[in-house]
Amino acid sequence: MEGERDLKLRPIGFIVSPYKTMEEAPRQGFLSRQPSRIVIYEAYRKGLDGIKAGMELDVLYWMDRAERERLYSEGKGRGVFLTRSPHRPNPIGVSTVKVLEVGDGEVVVRGLDAIDGTPVLDIKPAIKG
Amino acid sequence: MEGERDLKLRPIGFIVSPYKTMEEAPRQGFLSRQPSRIVIYEAYRKGLDGIKAGMELDVLYWMDRAERERLYSEGKGRGVFLTRSPHRPNPIGVSTVKVLEVGDGEVVVRGLDAIDGTPVLDIKPAIKG
Numbered sequence: 001m002e003g004e005r006d007l008k009l010r011p012i013g014f015i016v017s018p019y020k021t022m023e024e025a026p027r028q029g030f031l032s033r034q035p036s037r038i039v040i041y042e043a044y045r046k047g048l049d050g051i052k053a054g055m056e057l058d059v060l061y062w063m064d065r066a067e068r069e070r071l072y073s074e075g076k077g078r079g080v081f082l083t084r085s086p087h088r089p090n091p092i093g094v095s096t097v098k099v100l101e102v103g104d105g106e107v108v109v110r111g112l113d114a115i116d117g118t119p120v121l122d123i124k125p126a127i128k129g
Numbered sequence: 130m131e132g133e134r135d136l137k138l139r140p141i142g143f144i145v146s147p148y149k150t151m152e153e154a155p156r157q158g159f160l161s162r163q164p165s166r167i168v169i170y171e172a173y174r175k176g177l178d179g180i181k182a183g184m185e186l187d188v189l190y191w192m193d194r195a196e197r198e199r200l201y202s203e204g205k206g207r208g209v210f211l212t213r214s215p216h217r218p219n220p221i222g223v224s225t226v227k228v229l230e231v232g233d234g235e236v237v238v239r240g241l242d243a244i245d246g247t248p249v250l251d252i253k254p255a256i257k258g
Binding site: 007008009010011012028030044046047048049050051057058060062068071072077078079080081082083084088089090092094096119121122123124125127 | 138139141159173175176177178179187189191197201206207208209210217218219223225250252253256
């Protein structure tokens with residue numbers, strides 16, 4: 001709480017997706033059957049060390065076309081924190097994906113609902129429920 | 130990719146936790162047995178509408194004491210994107226928690242490994258695996 005903090009995100013890469021608009025994208029990542037590519041910028045590629053086909057990962061991305069002022073979903077009749085809508089104060093998407101293939105500085109995955117060009121923020125190994 | 134983007138986070142609240150340092154905190158949220166409180170700033174409280182005891186939520190928070198330059202874990206012998214360590218380019222933590230109680234502008238939960246004072250970025254309903 002004390003003083004200034006660096007709350008600025010550093011995109012580590014971007015998503016190459018068959019979904020070009022928010023309308024085309026599936027409502028949630030787990031509904032996505034089409035593969036997407038996660039391209040990681042050169043400066044961050046060392047962080048991918050060890051990622052292999054078959055692994056489950058959590059991918060965090062920045063839904064940069066979202067509206068950030070919305071706090072309530074009229075359609076759903078509940079607060080935005082009880083929805084997974086992209087429109088929220090910090091439009092960070094989280095999808096659990098399956099790795100199909102690992103390339104040079106990129107990872108091909110299934111299970112991502114993010115649209116083409118979406119900045120990627122983080123990748124973590126998924127926790128099995 | 131084109132032009133400037135607003136990649137600045139807006140904390141929606143903070144965590145009141147029994148864990149005061151990174152050393153005291155459990156390694157992962159699901160290992161945490163002690164309840165934590167998520168206090169939401171007045172301006173964002175409308176977003177909590179509908180949250181009830183018993184629900185499972187994903188909580189996203191900003192691990193502001195993390196080092197952001199680390200890309201490789203020497204200890205684990207793999208890239209940071211294959212660890213859930215707080216030390217990573219965008220130190221965003223994600224924990225799935227259970228709601229124990231809902232108060233006025235706050236939510237008491239179990240399953241959070243974040244330390245006391247950690248800024249909260251987002252809350253979403255968890256997806257059941």
